[in-house]
Amino acid sequence: MNNYPKELHYTKEHEWIRVDGTDGVVGITSFAIEQLGDVVHLELPKVGSKFKAGESFGTIESTKTVSDLYMPAAGTVTEVNTSLTQAPEDIAQDPHGKNWLIKVSLEGTPGNLMTSDQYMKYIAEEANH
């Protein structure tokens, strides 16, 4: 069974964010990775890129499909996980921890996000569809 850490917040598009003051770390959930299958390519933004909440900041690709990555909150990219872009298949291991995607400097307080309990309920419903 997957573990969705309590300290993270989640989007309906299956990104997560860890908020620490005005700093945020963004990744995607293990549920999303299971749905995608083998991840073979990641396109992440350059440091300094600015995004609104809900805006696409990159893409994640499996052998078959390309999916957009959406910003859980508004902010500016401060760091990109380049070791992951070199070996995107590694994301399946520890997607909620060391295999984060980007770090951001947040603008304002993130809103409209789910807690881990809400997210687990949400994906249980998605899986039944």
Next chain:
Amino acid sequence: MASQTPLKRTPLNEEHRRLGARMVDFGGWDMPVQYSGVLDEHKIVRTSVGLFDVSHMGELMVSGRGANDFLQRMTTNDVTKIAIGQAQYSALCKDDGRVIDDIIVYRRGIDSFLVCVNASNAEKDEQWLRAHLPSSGVVLENQSAEYAQIAVQGPKARELVQQFVDINIAGLKYYWFAEGKVLGQPSIIARTGYTGELGYELYVPAQHSPRIWAALVEGAQKFGGKPCGLGARDTLRLEMGYLLYGNDMDESINALECGLGWVTKFAKGEFIGSTALAEQKERGLSRQLVGIQMLDKAIARHGYKIFSALEGGRELGWVTSGTVAPSLNLNVGMAYVAPEFSPVGSEIFVEIRNERKRALVVKKPFYTNGTAQL
């Protein structure tokens, strides 16, 4: 979007669900896209043996006096060159030379053939052939529902299949077949496939197919073989540069543009599409399907546009298929380009989300270590 009509199911649908496959809507069919994972299954087929349910493919039987002449007129390849027990890759074209389907024609007798067609085209092909049947003599039967088709593909395929058939398949050459029994059931055992590896396609009676599939799955285990889904089938075929109808060609593309020239035999005499295709050949093609390899780190996908330069330049065509080539650790694809960019070594640019990425025209197949013809 969920479609309103219920998905069609192959006779092996229950087996896939029982084995935990992930199912998807593939052209109206509820099919397994993956079992253990696309990359894992891909590797298993290249190194051991994989089992694919391809029962969605259509089986059209053409028989009766005049069947040979009928197919000679309907298909692009030369039917008279097929011996009894031999198979031939071919195509059905419209009068203007555009591709209705790519097919495999199996000669079962002097005037008896099995035509294996793509799932999504089966009804269309049947109607097209029926509309051109001579007034008497030739009988066309759509037996798609009676057959399940199991592709056993990989270097260990011969050893695995031999355990379940009543004929010696050691002498069965590439693109030949035999009529025998699989687990006691009358079947067609064809040395054909879509992966580039040594392999067999077993046309078995639908009602007995779950038992045959289960036996093959169990038998494959000792080789490390496994059931595989359509995801791996796609990466395997693309590494070989094999065409996928609906992606790489369709009714807007003629047989020469998509590289079916090698199965278009003008010397055999007139056939449907021959006049238009001969004219095209004479005049020169306006586009050509080529193999491409990405130089920049990116994956080309179906529909992406191709340009002649990093900035500006002109539009040359579009990507038809693209993925990672797991055996090669490269990103490859196929694309239509203007003829002057078709030579191997031409540099082209694929537009991916508003950014142009460098790519090179390369020779197909991308993967050259396959065991298909061993």
